[in-house]
Structures are given as structure tokens and as C-alpha cells.
Amino acid sequence: MDGMTLEGRVAVVTGGAGGLGRGIVKDLAAMGATVVVCDINETGAKEVASSVAGGRPYTVDLADPGSIDALTARILADLGRVDVLVNNAGWDKVGPFLQSDPGLWDRIIAINLRAPIQLTYAFLPGMQESGWGRAVFVSSDAARVGSTGEAVYASCKAGLIGFAKTIARESARSGVTSNVVCPGPSDTPLLAEVAAGSPKLVEALKRSIPVGRLGAPRDVAGAVAFLASERAEYITGQTLSVSGGLTMV
Numbered sequence: 001m002d003g004m005t006l007e008g009r010v011a012v013v014t015g016g017a018g019g020l021g022r023g024i025v026k027d028l029a030a031m032g033a034t035v036v037v038c039d040i041n042e043t044g045a046k047e048v049a050s051s052v053a054g055g056r057p058y059t060v061d062l063a064d065p066g067s068i069d070a071l072t073a074r075i076l077a078d079l080g081r082v083d084v085l086v087n088n089a090g091w092d093k094v095g096p097f098l099q100s101d102p103g104l105w106d107r108i109i110a111i112n113l114r115a116p117i118q119l120t121y122a123f124l125p126g127m128q129e130s131g132w133g134r135a136v137f138v139s140s141d142a143a144r145v146g147s148t149g150e151a152v153y154a155s156c157k158a159g160l161i162g163f164a165k166t167i168a169r170e171s172a173r174s175g176v177t178s179n180v181v182c183p184g185p186s187d188t189p190l191l192a193e194v195a196a197g198s199p200k201l202v203e204a205l206k207r208s209i210p211v212g213r214l215g216a217p218r219d220v221a222g223a224v225a226f227l228a229s230e231r232a233e234y235i236t237g238q239t240l241s242v243s244g245g246l247t248m249v
């Protein structure tokens with residue numbers, strides 16, 4: 001299909017070693033991009049990067065602004081520019097808000113909200129200068145409708161939507177789009193961790209999802225790949241749920 005290529009483009013995917021990240025890396029690489037696979041999981045990042053043509057592993061701790069600075073400097077030194085930034089990494093410690101540890105709030109905010117802001121700050125100038133760029137933020141349906149046990153995480157994910165829309169407005173005349181994808185419950189290690197304490201949760205989720213199954217990495221990756229493509233140049237500032245119809249807003 002015309003315009004569904006990323007030939008010659010450099011794409012950065014955070015959390016590239018994770019469940020959804022792997023799918024995103026695979027699709028962007030299949031479209032011809034050189035894909036930078038960033039993760040705190042060094043072994044996983046290497047494994048995923050080596051599984052695709054043009055994959056490059058980078059290790060980073062997104063909870064640490066200094067580590068992000070080092071990462072962005074290395075990527076720009078190695079590859080010159082970034083055309084596509086997929087802020088996909090995420091982390092949470094699930095539990096009722098009033099039983100949460102205030103000491104963990106900063107970590108949740110750093111990984112889920114501050115890191116995407118810092119990465120955008122580093123790579124957006126190059127996109128604007130070149131006249132082409134794509135920022136895709138992997139948020140969550142938790143941002144749109146709330147999610148019991150995920151108060152701080154959901155507020156970060158909602159923050160990403162406001163941030164992405166503002167970047168969309170500020171970059172619209174520069175050929176740079178900025179959009180949000182909100183996965184619903186998806187079959188990844190993150191969900192397995194959440195469901196570990198409540199075995200009936202997954203069955204209850206499947207029953208409540210209109211399509212009748214959990215999301216798969218390829219579902220989310222397909223939406224990200226389209227938004228990263230040439231063809232999506234007229235779509236910006238949008239929030240797309242990929243949740244089998246669970247959230248219709």
C-alpha cells in the first residue's frame with residue numbers, strides 16, 4: 001500500500017524488549033526503519049534488536065533523567081537523527097491508592113510521564129528541522145476511564161494525552177504528528193504481573209471485552225505502525241483506543 005513504508009527512517013521504541021514493544025519493533029522494522037530498541041532489560045533489548053533487520057539495542061533506565069540524557073546523546077551520535085519516537089515503556093505497582101507507597105509515586109511518574117517528555121524534548125527539534133516526524137505515545141485506556149488500583153499510573157497516562165495534543169499543535173506546521181494509542185488489557189508480562197494476585201481477573205476481563213479476547217501485541221503494533229507511516233500525515237493530536245471495543249469514547 002502506498003505510503004506504508006519507513007524506508008530510510010530511524011525509529012526509537014522504548015520498552016522495546018517488552019510484550020507490546022516487541023510487536024512494535026517488528027512492524028516498524030518490516031516497514032524498513034532502522035529501529036533503536038531501548039530498554040532497561042539489556043538482554044531482552046539485544047535479543048529483540050537481533051531478531052529484526054536494522055535493529056539496534058540500547059540500554060537505559062527511564063527512571064533516571066541522567067541515563068536518558070546519555071541515551072539520547074548516544075543515539076544522535078550514532079544515527080544522526082530520529083524520525084519516529086514511540087514512547088512505549090511503562091511500569092506500575094498496582095494497589096489501592098490509599099495503600100500505595102508515596103516513595104513509589106516518583107518512580108511511576110518518572111517512567112510513565114517524565115521520560116516521554118524528556119525524550120520528546122531531545123528528538124523533536126531534529127524532526128521539526130527535517131520537516132518530518134512522528135511521535136506516538138502508548139498510553140492506556142486507564143487514562144480515559146480510570147483503572148482501580150492504578151491511580152498514579154492512570155494520571156501519568158492521562159498526562160501523556162495532554163502532552164501529545166500540545167506537541168501536535170506546536171508541531172503541526174513542521175510535518176510532525178503526535179498521537180496516542182491506548183491499549184486495553186493486553187496479553188503481555190505486564191498484565192500477567194497485575195493478574196498474578198487475582199487469577200479470575202483475566203477471565204472477567206475477557207467477558208467484558210466486546211471482541212471477546214485480550215489484546216495481542218500485533219493489535220497495538222498495527223495502530224502504532226499506521227500512525228508512524230507517511231499515510232497518517234493528516235492525523236495528529238488523536239487518541240486511539242485499541243481495546244476490542246472495551247472503551248468507546
Ligand SMILES: NC(=O)c1ccc[n+]([C@@H]2O[C@H](COP(=O)([O-])OP(=O)(O)OC[C@H]3O[C@@H](n4cnc5c(N)ncnc54)[C@H](O)[C@@H]3O)[C@@H](O)[C@H]2O)c1
Binds near residue numbers: 187
Ligand atoms: N499490557 C497491557 O494490558 C497494557 C494495557 C494498557 C497500556 N499498556 C501500556 O503499554 C506499554 C507496554 O506495556 P507491555 O504490556 O508491553 O509491558 P511489558 O512489561 O511487557 O513491557 C514494558 C517494557 O518497559 C521496560 N521498562 C520498564 N521500566 C523501565 C525503565 N525504568 N527503563 C527502561 N525500560 C523500562 C520493561 O523492561 C519492559 O521491556 C506500557 O506503556 C503500558 O503501560 C499495557
